[in-house]
Amino acid sequence: MPDVQTFSTPDKLMCAAAEDFAATSEAAIAERGRCFVLLAGGSTPKTLYSLLASDPWRDRIDWLHVHLFWGDERCVPPDHPESNYCMAREALLDHLDTPTENIHRIRGEHDADTAANMYDKELRSIEQSGDGRPFPFDWALLGMGDDGHTASIFPGSPALSETRRRVMAVYVDHLRAWRVTCTPLLINAARRIVFLVSGESKAERLRDVLFGSQRPERWPSQSIKPTAGLVTWLLDRAAATQLRQ
Numbered sequence: 001m002p003d004v005q006t007f008s009t010p011d012k013l014m015c016a017a018a019e020d021f022a023a024t025s026e027a028a029i030a031e032r033g034r035c036f037v038l039l040a041g042g043s044t045p046k047t048l049y050s051l052l053a054s055d056p057w058r059d060r061i062d063w064l065h066v067h068l069f070w071g072d073e074r075c076v077p078p079d080h081p082e083s084n085y086c087m088a089r090e091a092l093l094d095h096l097d098t099p100t101e102n103i104h105r106i107r108g109e110h111d112a113d114t115a116a117n118m119y120d121k122e123l124r125s126i127e128q129s130g131d132g133r134p135f136p137f138d139w140a141l142l143g144m145g146d147d148g149h150t151a152s153i154f155p156g157s158p159a160l161s162e163t164r165r166r167v168m169a170v171y172v173d174h175l176r177a178w179r180v181t182c183t184p185l186l187i188n189a190a191r192r193i194v195f196l197v198s199g200e201s202k203a204e205r206l207r208d209v210l211f212g213s214q215r216p217e218r219w220p221s222q223s224i225k226p227t228a229g230l231v232t233w234l235l236d237r238a239a240a241t242q243l244r245q
């Protein structure tokens with residue numbers, strides 16, 4: 001059974017996610033001196049970022065030792081309204097004292113292949129400055145789209161069958177756009193993965209993803225199965241209406 005936690009309101013859901021992040025980052029910094037975080041795009045994560053940028057969370061979290069990465073990006077400049085980095089900067093980073101060297105964005109201003117290669121290189125150089133081994137994210141935040149996609153892994157995406165690359169360029173037909181996405185290979189190595197899902201528009205797909213037959217090609221969020229870590233689904237009541245609990 002997946003670990004599913006449902007909260008009566010969107011506000012309570014956001015507080016639970018903030019608490020989860022605060023506790024995870026505190027433990028990671030105490031054990032390893034830093035916390036590697038993977039951020040998501042989308043409106044649900046944005047609400048969480050604004051909360052984390054406000055009291056009491058902002059002061060409770062040791063942002064100097066938090067390193068921020070992104071699970072996916074659109075091919076737009078960093079100040080573009082569609083940029084996931086821009087969204088996180090406005091909602092969160094502009095309100096913190098995180099050192100710029102702790103911010104590891106995907107460079108969406110380049111073409112998708114170049115941006116994916118640059119990001120992979122950045123991951124490798126961080127690994128080489130440590131013990132050389134691939135590092136797991138301490139906390140990977142994911143959203144889920146109404147169609148069951150997560151990060152920029154859409155139904156039928158080649159990222160679902162990728163066995164080598166941890167980051168790749170993907171063309172999304174229905175959006176007629178290139179995106180850069182982390183693949184399940186990288187996300188599933190995380191120590192802790194948190195899906196944050198809010199609203200009734202997600203209810204039916206959530207039921208399919210959590211309790212339907214295994215069809216990750218159709219419902220990509222099913223491809224998220226941590227190899228050694230934990231995955232938790234944090235939901236509000238509206239998103240959980242189709243679940244039998």
Ligand code: 6PG
Nearest residue numbers: 041042043044143144145150151
């Ligand atoms: C993105 C994402 C994407 C998002 C979900 C949920 O760049 O759009 O990373 O996977 O998290 O689509 O988004 P909402 O919370 O807006 O529904």
